[in-house]
Amino acid sequence: MTQGIAQPAPPAGIGFFEKWLSVWVALCIAAGVALGSTVPGVFEALAAVEVARVNLIVAVLIWAMVYPMMVNIDFASLGHVADKPKGLAITILVNWLVKPFTMAGLGVLFFEVLFADLIAPADAQQYIAGLILLGAAPCTAMVFVWSQLTRGDPNYTLVQVSVNDVIMVFAFAPIVALLLGVTDIAVPWETLLLSVGLYVVIPLVAGAITRWRLTARGGGEAAVARFTGAIKPVSVLGLLATVVLLFGFQGQVILERPLVIAMIAAPLLIQSYGIFAIAYAAAWAWRVPFSIAAPCALIGTSNFFELAVAVAISLFGLESGAALATVVGVLVEVPVMLSLVAFANRTRGAFRAE
Numbered sequence: 275m276t277q278g279i280a281q282p283a284p285p286a287g288i289g290f291f292e293k294w295l296s297v298w299v300a301l302c303i304a305a306g307v308a309l310g311s312t313v314p315g316v317f318e319a320l321a322a323v324e325v326a327r328v329n330l331i332v333a334v335l336i337w338a339m340v341y342p343m344m345v346n347i348d349f350a351s352l353g354h355v356a357d358k359p360k361g362l363a364i365t366i367l368v369n370w371l372v373k374p375f376t377m378a379g380l381g382v383l384f385f386e387v388l389f390a391d392l393i394a395p396a397d398a399q400q401y402i403a404g405l406i407l408l409g410a411a412p413c414t415a416m417v418f419v420w421s422q423l424t425r426g427d428p429n430y431t432l433v434q435v436s437v438n439d440v441i442m443v444f445a446f447a448p449i450v451a452l453l454l455g456v457t458d459i460a461v462p463w464e465t466l467l468l469s470v471g472l473y474v475v476i477p478l479v480a481g482a483i484t485r486w487r488l489t490a491r492g493g494g495e496a497a498v499a500r501f502t503g504a505i506k507p508v509s510v511l512g513l514l515a516t517v518v519l520l521f522g523f524q525g526q527v528i529l530e531r532p533l534v535i536a537m538i539a540a541p542l543l544i545q546s547y548g549i550f551a552i553a554y555a556a557a558w559a560w561r562v563p564f565s566i567a568a569p570c571a572l573i574g575t576s577n578f579f580e581l582a583v584a585v586a587i588s589l590f591g592l593e594s595g596a597a598l599a600t601v602v603g604v605l606v607e608v609p610v611m612l613s614l615v616a617f618a619n620r621t622r623g624a625f626r627a628e
Contacts, residue, residue, distance in 0.1 A: 299608060302517040310525020317522045325468065332519060333472045338512030340418045340473065342502050344481025361566035365434045368553045368574045369412040370445055377409025378453045380541040389537050397595050401538055404599025406453045407585050410446055412438050413576030417569060419513060423615045426569035434573055520604050538602040546610045550575040564625035568618045576611055579604045
């Protein structure tokens with residue numbers, strides 16, 4: 275353990291909701307698809323509650339998921355993150371020098387070679403474009419949830435996400451332009467900045483204020499642990515409600531075009547598990563502690579789908595194949611990430627202690 279680093283509050287034990295989380299998510303997926311196809315008007319109204327293409331209802335639910343994690347962040351320890359640079363190095367290298375290019379390669383392989391006889395060339399190019407947009411946008415908000423489920427270091431996770439956000443501002447448009455073969459990408463900066471503000475800055479400030487009030491009363495880390503343990507079910511319920519909404523928004527599409535959804539999901543699944551394997555194996559080989567290694571691998575695996583969807587719509591249109599591909603990325607993400615969280619937790623013992 276590095277001398278002088280204040281440790282986050284010890285996580286509470288796995289509760290009822292978390293223990294059976296995969297079951298609840300499966301039920302919520304089924305409920306979302308069923309409700310989205312039977313009462314589409316309700317979900318259309320909910321989808322319309324947005325600013326700069328950021329859905330405010332989903333934003334509130336993600337805020338509920340992220341807030342408990344933010345309460346655990348000890349700002350006094352952030353200055354010591356540079357003492358452990360390996361996790362950051364893996365995050366940056368995998369997210370920006372590997373992931374966008376492997377996603378583009380898989381898109382071309384599947385839609386120009388393997389599925390070439392099943393899809394019109396114009397549609398194939400649209401799907402490839404959507405996959406590229408997903409590959410160039412690593413996760414910003416949901417990674418706090420995955421980090422919490424693996425009992426990752428909340429302080430280090432914040433730094434990893436913050437560094438990713440800064441790089442994204444400068445690198446997203448050039449990488450997408452390069453891979454799409456165009457020179458003028460209209461990145462919706464309002465969406466990018468608003469998403470970072472809603473999903474990171476606001477819950478971070480709220481968490482910091484909460485932590486200060488808890489520790490100021492003399493309760494110390496024990497008070498923080500009790501508080502986060504008490505509100506943890508809110509985080510899980512926020513995740514489940516988000517799943518219902520996301521699958522409800524696309525319920526009719528899933529039922530009408532199941533083969534296309536499956537074809538788009540194929541390269542996404544390979545990409546997700548492959549990127550996780552690369553980052554996780556690198557962290558293991560480099561002897562990175564598990565509390566840093568797990569979030570490090572999960573950041574690249576998960577996507578900043580709000581940005582990808584918004585750019586796809588602005589570039590290609592709401593009904594485009596590119597927009598559909600980015601939405602499929604949303605549908606694939608939660609089940610995949612839960613499976614990787616479970617795998618990471620089962621292999622915790624392979625990594626060295628903090």
